[in-house]
Amino acid sequence: MRSMKSSAGPAAVARQWGAGYFRDHQVRSFETFGRQITLGRHAIAQLVADLFRGRFHIQEFVRQCAFMTSASAAPTVLIAIPIGVILSVQVGSLVVQVGATSFMGAASGLGIIKQGAPLVTSLMIAGAVGSAICADLGSRTVREEIDAMKVMGVDPLARLVAPRLLAAMLVSVLLCGFVVFVGFITGYMFNVYVQGGTAGSFVSTFAAFATPADLVAAVVKSLIFGLLTAIIACDTGLNTRGGPGGVADAVNSAVVNSALLLFATNVILTQVFNTLFPHQVV
Template identity: 45%
Template sequence: YAGAVVAFVVVGQASALVCALMLAGVGGSAICADLGSRTIREEVEAMEVMGLDVIERLVVPRVLATVLVSLVLCALVTAMGVTACLIYQVYGQGESAGAFLSTLSAYGRPSDLWMAMAKSVAFAVVSALIATFKGLHASGGSSGVADAVNETVVLAFVTVFVINTVLSAVYGLVVPSVGKY
């Protein structure tokens, strides 16, 4: 049943969560630090004085880029996770590739992959919005930016885990499970 476990763990949960942790930790801190530095140096206020929309120029591109990166990262983590487990089952455990792939296809559904992609998009949007909000509202110099970055990472992690729990519960109710446990 290694394929079934991979279908549930890697495709259904781990790929989206790895993506979320990368985006919340690395991407969110970078976005927050960039916008926080711009806020401290009063570049954001200068843009507003010139009549430029800060949301359109600074926030939307970062959110869209985060969503695009999350989709690619989720697909990559899923493909590498399934491939690594297949290689381990065949060469490490001595099992047949056919048995692995048959249980993977029997218990894994395309909707699991689509749900992982939807989760990664939701995680990306939430992480990017938290990071941009904290960055645009940083104050107190460089220590204020550092505090905003720390708050961004912690708040994004907590929010991502709450959203994952809710989306996984809703998905379990809407889409019937495959097989018997």
């Protein structure tokens, strides 16, 4: 009897702990989601108001653009080149099987513009830019700099969040265009010099099938990716607790949450573009 009671006790405690943890985790998840929506709404409104009133902190915006670019440019190149090669290899093997080698440029180039560039941009924005924003604001929070700004009457939303929001959106768009350029050049060189393709055929088929709407769709995706990443990173950084260890946990949380949300957003946007523009954008 004693052994049965002792074995039932820890099991009941474990079940109770698991149920409590699940409830608390769900509650915290909804609270975080609502807090991020509120922050995003206020930050966008503050950004628009500052731009129209001429109160936007342009110096902070320029510093953040330079910092984000320096943190993400080199990794973007190192990822864009393999992406262009991989697409060329995979698409090349497929078009050879179906006997459509003349359409290699269209298939490879459109693959980079429609999906390769937005996905690479989402990874770089979530991993490099989002982590940098969260680490910066998180360290300011644990050092009580944010509280000091509020005491002095300085709005952190206008001084810190709004410039980072616009900077992340701009850098995300630039990274997307950079990935499109590097990926296309890489695919072109790999096809011509490694796979034995024809340069004229590669460029002509790409120009025949690609439209400006394809690039617009990729830019819109990257713009939304930058906006979402900045909101998540700023919210996580401003709510950091627990000293240096809390900053590390906040950065990890911001990167993971941003990556998951951006990939899900990419799927949704792709379906929306397919529905609205079936013959132009993906």
